[in-house]
Amino acid sequence: MNEQYLSHQKRYVIGVSGGCDSMALLDMMVKKSYQVAIAHVNYNLREDTDEDYQVVYDYATQHNIPFYYKVFTKEDYQQGNFQAVARQMRYHFYHEVLDQGYDAVLLAHHLDDELETIYMYLERGSQTNYLGIEPITTIQHMTIIRPLLDTKKQALRDYCIQNHIAFHDDYTNFQTHFKRDQVRNLVLNTYTDQQKEELLLKAKAYNQRKEHIQFQLKPLLEKYHAENKINYHEIPEALYSDFLFCLLEEKIPVEKISQHLINEIIHQMTSAKPNIMLELPLHQQFIKAYDNITITTLSVNKSYAYTITSLKEEDYGYFSVRLQGAMNDGVNVSDADFPLTIRSILPGDVIKTSGGKKKVARLFINNKIPSHERALYPIVVRNDGEIILIPGIAKRYEYLSTNPNLFVIK
Numbered sequence: 001m002n003e004q005y006l007s008h009q010k011r012y013v014i015g016v017s018g019g020c021d022s023m024a025l026l027d028m029m030v031k032k033s034y035q036v037a038i039a040h041v042n043y044n045l046r047e048d049t050d051e052d053y054q055v056v057y058d059y060a061t062q063h064n065i066p067f068y069y070k071v072f073t074k075e076d077y078q079q080g081n082f083q084a085v086a087r088q089m090r091y092h093f094y095h096e097v098l099d100q101g102y103d104a105v106l107l108a109h110h111l112d113d114e115l116e117t118i119y120m121y122l123e124r125g126s127q128t129n130y131l132g133i134e135p136i137t138t139i140q141h142m143t144i145i146r147p148l149l150d151t152k153k154q155a156l157r158d159y160c161i162q163n164h165i166a167f168h169d170d171y172t173n174f175q176t177h178f179k180r181d182q183v184r185n186l187v188l189n190t191y192t193d194q195q196k197e198e199l200l201l202k203a204k205a206y207n208q209r210k211e212h213i214q215f216q217l218k219p220l221l222e223k224y225h226a227e228n229k230i231n232y233h234e235i236p237e238a239l240y241s242d243f244l245f246c247l248l249e250e251k252i253p254v255e256k257i258s259q260h261l262i263n264e265i266i267h268q269m270t271s272a273k274p275n276i277m278l279e280l281p282l283h284q285q286f287i288k289a290y291d292n293i294t295i296t297t298l299s300v301n302k303s304y305a306y307t308i309t310s311l312k313e314e315d316y317g318y319f320s321v322r323l324q325g326a327m328n329d330g331v332n333v334s335d336a337d338f339p340l341t342i343r344s345i346l347p348g349d350v351i352k353t354s355g356g357k358k359k360v361a362r363l364f365i366n367n368k369i370p371s372h373e374r375a376l377y378p379i380v381v382r383n384d385g386e387i388i389l390i391p392g393i394a395k396r397y398e399y400l401s402t403n404p405n406l407f408v409i410k
Contacts, residue, residue: 001025001028001029001032001147001148001151002135002147002148002149002150003032003147004135005135005136005145005147006034006145006147008033008034008035010035010103010104011035011036011037011101011102011103012029012034012035012036012037012102012103012104012105012106012145013036013037013038013039013068013094013097013098013102013104013105013106014026014029014036014037014038014039014105014106014107014108015039015041015090015094015105015106015107015108016038016039016040016056016108017040017041017052017056017170018040018051018052018053018055018056018167018168018170019052019108019167019168019169019170020153020156020157020159020160020165020167020169021108021109021110021148021153021156022107022108023055023056023059023160023165023166023167024108024148024156024157024159024160024165024167025106025108025147025148025156026038026059027059027159027160027163027165028159029106030063030065036065036106037065037066037067037068037097037100037102038056038059038060038065038066038067038068039068039070039093039094039097039105040052040053040056040057040067040068040069040070041069041070041072041089041090041093042069042070042071042072043072043086044071044072044073044074048168051168052168052170053069055166055167055168057069058166059165059166068093068096068097068100070089070093072086072089083180091139091140091142092140094142095140095141095142098142103143104142104143104144104145105142105143105144105145106145106146106147107144107145107146108146108148108156109133109146109148109149110148110149110151110152110153110156111148111149111150111151111152111153112152112153112184112188113133113149113153114132114133114149114200114203115188115191115196115199115200116180116183116184116188117132117133118131118132118199118200118202118203119183119187119188119199120179120180120183122199122202123183125259127241127242127245127254127257127259127262128254129210129214129245129246129249130207130210131202131203131206131207131210132203132207133146133149134146135147135149210242213239213242216236216239217239217242217243217246220234220235220239220243221243221246224247224294228294228296229289229292229293229294230292230293230294231291231292231293232269232270232288232291232292232293233291240266240269241259241262241263241266244262244265244266245257245262247295248261248262248280248295250295251280251282251284251295251297252280252281252282252284253282256281256282261280264278265278265286268286268288269286269288269293273288274288274289274290274291275288275289275290275370275371276288277371277372279298280295283297283298284296284297284298285297285298285372287370287371287372289368289370289371289372289373290368290370292370296372303343303344303375304316304317304318304343304344304376305341305342305343305344306341306342306343307339307340307341308321308338308339308340308341308342309338309339309340310338311323311333311405311406316342318344318376318378318410319342319378319391319408319409319410320408320409321342321406321407321408321409322407322408322409323405323406323407324407325404325407325409326392326407327402327404328391328392328393329391329392329404329407329408329409329410330389330404330405330406330407330408331380331388331389331395331396331399331401331404331406332399332401332403332404332405332406333382333388333399333405333406337382337383337388338382338383339383340380340381340382340383340406341380341381341383342378342379342380342381342408343378343379343381344375344376344377344378344379345360345361345364345374345375345377345379349361349379349387350387351363351387351388351390351394351395351396352386352396352397353394353395353396353397354397354400358394360379360387360390361374363390363393363394364377364393367392367393369393377390377410378390378391378408378410380406380408389408391407391408391409391410392410
């Protein structure tokens, strides 16, 4: 067991299924006098789950260890992929237990689990920032520690037998219903030790390369997050794929991010078109606006209208009303102009400027307002329906006063 991330001053919740892996981890932690509690989940997926429970409960009772237990039924996870749903429920339960005064969750993932993960990622050709299973991660704001990643499963089984630690095998682990089970039972069990070592070396080289790339990406990602956009010409071409992957994984589960998707985004990003909107999974969209790129959640409501009855400062969903501001964001209004309406663009909108009548849609294009921002750009309309201000872009000819008293901040 690797104790690099462990401390006797901290309290740990161990996810214990009753199998040899988690029972070995539990016993190692107890023998080394760490402060631990047990979290056991029963999915009722098999007819023998009561045996899992009994093994774990008996150990907890014998060693006077706090025991937390959660029961699920098949109805709880009938929707969607079982493994994904079960994982979500399990981690939610861990969170509940952690809130009882514990510092981190310990899980018994081992070397064989890591090999399976590496193989599956390589087979899919998926992008990932870390190939394999990380020894310490943060999931749902919880610290997750895996101290057994250097240990083979057979060694954990031998440990339980030699130390007379009861455990109960999950017979579904030997089936091939799920992809991971197929990899475990039909592929990796045919690998020689040398082939497994080659997999680990490949993952190590991949992770070293990724670490170097992450160092290069850090300032670019910081700039992107500070401005919620970045000019893609500032990104070295060799980093396009990795940069986009980092943006995507903030919004989309990794398993939904294919290299094909990233390649399509790169194709659109580097095209000659100045404005592009590309829909992504889970209501996200990639936007290119005059070489600036961003990934944002699709807006459900694409129009709005607010009535303003007096001069007062107030914040709205897409803009703020202020009594002071930049000259181009303000107009001087009188009581005769109220009530004002501040709304999004409508078809056929025009504004009468000192240079003549102008179409609002054309003004947006001329001022290089990104296409995804145009639908939500605030437009100030007086009570007779005439547009008097498009902040930062245009004012109606009678409102060119140098003493504005109402400012609309986009």
